[in-house]
Structures are given as C-alpha cells and as structure tokens.
Amino acid sequence: MNRTLPPSLTPLSRAGRGSRLAALGSALLLLFGAYLAILAPPADAADALLSQGRPVTASSTESVAFPASAAVDGNAGTRWSSAFSDPQWLRVDLGVSATVSRVVLRWEAAYARAFTIETSPTGTDTWTTIHTTTAGTGGVQDLAVTGTGRFVRVNTTQRTTQYGVSLWEFEVYGSTGPPPTTPPPTTPPPGGATLLSYAKPAVASTSQNDGACFGCTPDKAFDHDPASRWATSPTNGWVDPGWIYVDLGATATVTQVVLQWDPAYARSYQIQVSPNASTWTTVYSTSTGKGFKETIDVTGTGRYVRMYGTARSSQYGYSLWEFKVYGTGGNPTQPPTMPPDPTFPGTRLVFADEFNGAVGGKPDPAKWTIDPGTGQNNELQYYTNNDNASLDGAGSLVIEARRETVNGRSYTSHRMNTGNKFHVQYGRIEARIRVPKGNGLWPAFWMMGADFLTGRPWPYNGEIDIMEVLGRNTLEAYSTLHAPAYNGGNGYGQKYPSPGGVDLSGGFHVWSAEWDSRGITFKIDGQTVFVASKATVESTRGPWVFDHPFYLILNLAVGGDFPGPVDGTTPFPSRMLVDYVRVYQ
Known part of the structure; x- marks a missing residue:
C-alpha cells in the first residue's frame, strides 16, 4: 500500500537506501508476485492474516539467504528453503491463541508431496493435526482448516525433488480475541547502564556516499536516528573484514551492545574494546549472526568499542542503522528527551x-x-x-x-x-x-x-x-x-x-x-x-x-x-x- x-x-x-537488485531481477520479482496474486484467491472477509511479520522458526535452512522469516514477510520474492532431507518443518508464533480457518502455502518448485498442518498452544511437543495430505500439488495451496492454537506449523515428510522444501509464503488466516494492547518492551540495558555512544566520534573501514546510500558515514550509526545508517563502500569496502568503532570519550565499563542491522549484516563478527583504538580485546564473538536487531550483553573495559565483521551475509558489505553501547563511565552525551508514554x-x-x-x-x-x-x-x-x-x-x-x-x-x-x-x-x-x-x-x-x-x-x-x-x-x-x-x-x-x-x-x-x-x-x-x-x-x-x-x-x-x-x-x-x-x- x-x-x-x-x-x-x-x-x-x-x-537514500536504494535497491541493490539489478533492474532485471527486480522486474522478475514483481512479475512473480503478480503471478502469485493471480493464482491465489483473496482472503475471505471473515479471515484476518495473522502470520505476517510474526516470529518464526524452522527445522533447518539451506543457507542464510533463505531464512525462515522470509516465509512470513509478505514478500513474494523472498523464500524459506530447508536442508535437503526429510522431515522438515516451519513454525509461526501468532502471539495469541487464534481460531485458524485457512492456511495458504505458496510453494517454490521444491514443494512437499506429504505434509501436515498442525496447531499448538505452546509450540513445544503438543501438536494437533488440522490438515494432512500425501498428494500435495505444489504451487499455491489454499487450505480450509479448523483449529485453535498460538503456534501453527507445516510439517513436511516427503519432498518431490532432491532438494529440500521451500515456501515463498506461509499464510495463516483466522480470528483472535483482542490482542495485547501493550506491546512487549524492548530489552533494557542491565544494571541501570546509560547510553554511552550517542553523538560520539566514529571511524570505519570504509563508508558509502552515493546515490544508493547518500551520506552513509560512520557517525550515522551513533546518531540515535534509526532512519539513517552507516554502510561500507561498494568501491573498496564490500570485502572482509569490515569494521566500525566509536570513541566513548573516556574509559568505560561496557555492559551491553545493541546492533540494528540493515540486510547487509555480519554472519561472523566480534565486539571488541580498546584503550587506544590500536590494541583490541574481544568481549563477544559469533559465527551465527542473524541480522535485524541483536542485543548483546558483554563485560569489557575500554574507551573504544568496535564491531569487527569477518563474514558477510551476502555479496554486499556491512551496514548498521544503529550501534548503541551501554555501560558506565565514558563521557556520555544525553540524547534528546522523549515525551512520556500516555496512559x-x-x-x-x-x-x-x-x-x-x-x-x-x-x-x-x-x-x-x-x-x-x-x-x-x-x-x-x-x-x-x-x-x-x-x-x-x-x-x-x-x-x-x-x-x-x-x-x-x-x-x-x-x-x-x-x-x-x-x-x-x-x-x-x-x-x-x-x-x-x-x-x-x-x-x-x-x-x-x-x-x-x-x-x-x-x-x-x-x-x-x-x-x-x-x-x-x-x-x-x-x-x-x-x-x-x-x-x-x-x-x-x-x-x-x-x-x-x-x-x-x-x-x-x-x-x-x-x-x-x-x-x-x-x-x-x-x-x-x-x-x-x-x-x-x-x-x-x-x-x-x-x-x-x-x-x-x-x-x-x-x-x-x-x-x-x-x-x-x-x-x-x-x-x-x-x-x-x-x-x-
């Protein structure tokens, strides 16, 4: 819309953000989305789409390019793809218990011949089957079902190809009671820590400044503005490693780092601290970075804090909307005061x-x-x-x-x-x-x-x-x-x-x-x-x-x-x- x-x-x-897809690729995705829209009938007026954007997990993924979240993102050009074995499953958390009346499976060519649709109140080992088939047709399968649960799962047991199973979209329709009117709070920094990194000087391995990402300089990751970002340069920065660090102004005890990634995120990276921006100590390391928002509790002391990326999630570089450092000490600048929440x-x-x-x-x-x-x-x-x-x-x-x-x-x-x-x-x-x-x-x-x-x-x-x-x-x-x-x-x-x-x-x-x-x-x-x-x-x-x-x-x-x-x-x-x-x- x-x-x-x-x-x-x-x-x-x-x-400002720009598309990284080639023009032909974008056109093909749009045509494919239109094709899916023609194949699938519109939702019944009594149904609401409950699954889009909800938390989702899967038994496996073929690679980081095909995450479980792609099956509920509302984008017909992204998909989840599993490992090349049976069985496999994809599970979505609707947030509240729902009466499920319809499930739409938008399969990629690697579809399942045999599968079940199941519901659960807890998402653990108690599952109720509300649809089963051993003659799946692929394409767009629009299934009328009757079931109740907070979690809905497609559980596949027989593939049709030598590959895994793959879904462009997994759509769950139905109705709920009134959802929570107060969304869950974000994870607070531990121990009364304060934001140390706001408006502090920053340095990066490279930065982008062109029509696709104008002014995407290191300072943008620390400006407390979630609509601006830092990105490495396509000219010489879409390589490993790539890094960005902030000068907290004085020695600080660092207790938490929050990273809000652009789709160009780090699969493998380290959080490091330093007294002089020369000698670095690693306080956190991962090889399974997931992108989006990552909240990391750490323990470290230093004036400088760095994200040091060693494996990119794609052929592009690294990019952060926000890089927030919490702790005590340093020389913090108070960010703008937010108005109080209304009751x-x-x-x-x-x-x-x-x-x-x-x-x-x-x-x-x-x-x-x-x-x-x-x-x-x-x-x-x-x-x-x-x-x-x-x-x-x-x-x-x-x-x-x-x-x-x-x-x-x-x-x-x-x-x-x-x-x-x-x-x-x-x-x-x-x-x-x-x-x-x-x-x-x-x-x-x-x-x-x-x-x-x-x-x-x-x-x-x-x-x-x-x-x-x-x-x-x-x-x-x-x-x-x-x-x-x-x-x-x-x-x-x-x-x-x-x-x-x-x-x-x-x-x-x-x-x-x-x-x-x-x-x-x-x-x-x-x-x-x-x-x-x-x-x-x-x-x-x-x-x-x-x-x-x-x-x-x-x-x-x-x-x-x-x-x-x-x-x-x-x-x-x-x-x-x-x-x-x-x-x-």
Missing part, C-alpha cells in the same frame, strides 16, 4: 476538529493546510484548492470526488493535512469516518513524519496509515506502517475484516491508533485489529522510525495501482464524511 504523497510535500529523492485510552484532548459550522463552510485554516495537486501511484484525481471539501451543516466534513476535468485530470477530489499547524508524538489519534463505496475509490486517514516537511524523504520520515479502505470491498480495511526497510507493497501492516462483517460504507466508524514508545495498537470501533510492536518490528523487519512528531492527513483518492480503476458502476460524486478528528494524551 504505497501511500499517496502530497505533491507539495513530495521528496526530491528516495534514493490509554487517554483523557487530555490536545487537538480536535468537530467540523461544526454552517452548510458550505470550509475546513478551519488554523488547523488544516489544503494540499492541491496530483497524487502518486498512477491515481486519476486532481486535488483542488478547497473546492471539493465543505461542511454539511450537520457536524461533518464532506470530501467529495467528482467526475470532472481539471488540469488534465478526469476526476477531482480533496486532500488536507495539519503540517506545521499541529504535530504530535504519542497519544490516541482517532477519527469518525463514513467511507464511500465504489470501484477505484480510496479514502484514507493517515500520518506522516513531520521531518518530511524539512526535507527528509519518504519513507525515512515514517508513515502511519491508520485507515485505508478500498471502495471495491468495503467489508475490510487496512492499517499499515511504512519505513526505510518496509514500505510500499512490503509495508508492515494488516488487512482485517470489518467488525461483525458490516459494510463500512453503511455508516460511521471510529478508526484509532494508540501510539507510545513501545508500539502502536490499531482499533476500529474500539476493537483491536492490529498491534505493531516495536520489539517485533525491530527483530523481524527493520528499524522502528516512529518515535518522533507526525502530522495528520485526510484524503480521498480515485484510481491508481492500489484501489484499481473506476468503472461504470462507480458513483460520482462520491463522498467521504468525517464527523470528527481528535487526539488525546
């Missing part, structure tokens, strides 16, 4: 627009910036300068999409945001909205990182989609996060059915996000539909870039890649009604 960016806010460049549901109203006013009135210019222009994603509309938004005199804002030609576009609509008028970090952000129904319509209530307004390109600023509904199916909605390591069609999110199976276009519904330093809980009409845990995202997808101010956006798009085309059944004018927008802390 690659969000629409207002043209007045569109970044000049999105090349939900929150009672202190810090922003509200009730849209009360005379019929024909316009959005309050003290609260909203009108954002005319075109959208992205091959959308069809032109956002006018306030012509398509007005108050209805009954307490609602009306955003209207029309079939009319303006500035070369065949449709008009409206988009507005609170940029430079109201920004917020943490709280309960909610809106009561009635969405329109019709092919090609795309109403949304979302937020963008406020640093976008000062030049940071998308998706490095972060994007929080509280609500997206596609007019072609108003029995379901989407809540999604976009960041440098997961964005567009690979965003971290959830498609979920409407509570009770109601048609969302038939009345008003309250979409909300309860957001703090540990994650974001998305709700509709008070019912939790998706929990984005910061700890889970960092350990399975990449850096969490949502701990800073954001601004709010309302818009109604027409057509484009995500909602699809309009047709003769699409009603015009179509109206998105907003009863209120409120923010509590």
